Amino acid sequence: MEVADAFKDLLTGFPTLEPGHVWLVGAGPGDPGLLTLHAFAAIRQADIIIHDSLIDDRILALAGGGARLENAGKRGGQPSAAQADISRRLVELARQGRRVLRLKGGDPFIFGRGGDEVMALATAGIPFRVVSGVTAGLAGLVSASIPTTLRGVNQAVILATGHGADQPGGLDWAALARTGQPLVLYMAMQNLDLIAEALIAGGLKPETPAAVIMSATTEDERILVANIRDIAAEARRQSVGAPAIVAVGAIVAARGQLLEIAARASALLVE
């Protein structure tokens, strides 16, 4: 595919990553095609890229030859300590005069501790910029052919994290259930039994359809559909686990209708 002059003109108009500045940029949900042009431009300009673990190699390969890559992935470590370490590292590199890119999965402000990082940068007097990315929850539903909003079905959608659902002071799942609106859950696999129980205790019908979208938008994507009462057990049985997005609500049933109509009319869904 040819790259238009209009594309180069567009890139030329984008902001410049200055030495001593830090950009927090969303890399999207996994599929490199869901990277934004701003993220692409940021990757091309950075001296150093502090990136999450789940960033695709084809995205990291876009970096300039002189750029250094640092994996800040927190898998298996102590999250809190590591988060403070990441913020400290960003400040340190900016003070060394580097062009610093903090490349985060999804959107930097959706359950990714991006708020903590900008507060740390602001406190240290480091100039920063935040660039949105496609968030995994919404992209996961698109990838699974679940219409996130559908006329006559829902007028809202709730993005929630399942992290900490086993701790006191967490989300009021019953109140979420009573809104009657669908849920899109991040980091919910570990506590999925608890969450499903709490939703049902709050009045959600046990037959409400749910879906787990594992490794959403990547070549490893797997989709499991079951009702909310059974979904956690079914996911264990089929070894469908983290990283995953969970969708709960009538919109999941619309997926079945869509696939059925498409199959009947021989309309394939292009992958």
Add this chain to the structure above:
Amino acid sequence: MEVADAFKDLLTGFPTLEPGHVWLVGAGPGDPGLLTLHAFAAIRQADIIIHDSLIDDRILALAGGGARLENAGKRGGQPSAAQADISRRLVELARQGRRVLRLKGGDPFIFGRGGDEVMALATAGIPFRVVSGVTAGLAGLVSASIPTTLRGVNQAVILATGHGADQPGGLDWAALARTGQPLVLYMAMQNLDLIAEALIAGGLKPETPAAVIMSATTEDERILVANIRDIAAEARRQSVGAPAIVAVGAIVAARGQLLEIAARASALLVE
């Protein structure tokens, strides 16, 4: 800025828009830099682009020389009739063997009638693909320096439409208020008085901070902050209106803290 060979390699691996197929693709919230690489590749391949009204000219300029652009904007028309017309037009063009791109603002599945369009395509037996975009609600908050999620403040965020809030059978705003979680409202300016009243009647404190982000992520962006009780009147007074995103909740106060800390430390926020 130089375009890496790795970028061209990446594009080469993307799907091909075949004659007779329709792709529904999100163009993001306004800023052309928030276009995805998949959207860019789709624009380069399309014979015909049926686009929403608010797509930036710099995005449309990326189209190939032979491509035809059709504005499907529904502003001021009868939405329902126009929506059926759009779906019919997509089917008609696909049957003519065109490579059809339906380019939608934001994300195709967030309050954009994308669900209706894929149902129509499936019913007609037209092969289709849906590509996520950056949704205006989340990008609007990033652009306004409002941390959409913040540790210790919220574990969920509710995306809701204000369209139809003056009709019976709409959203249960009181139930949304009782979740204690922040709201991000689309198409809410016309019914903002009603919505604010309903949220307060549901138990939301009248002092809860709110923000209107008008023309989010574009050069025309304007940000207004007030409490939920006063925000609709204040928006009228300052002529801040549609298109806009409204944020409601404690996360809006975090913006004030962030800007204050940054000002004290002389950390500018890069635009």
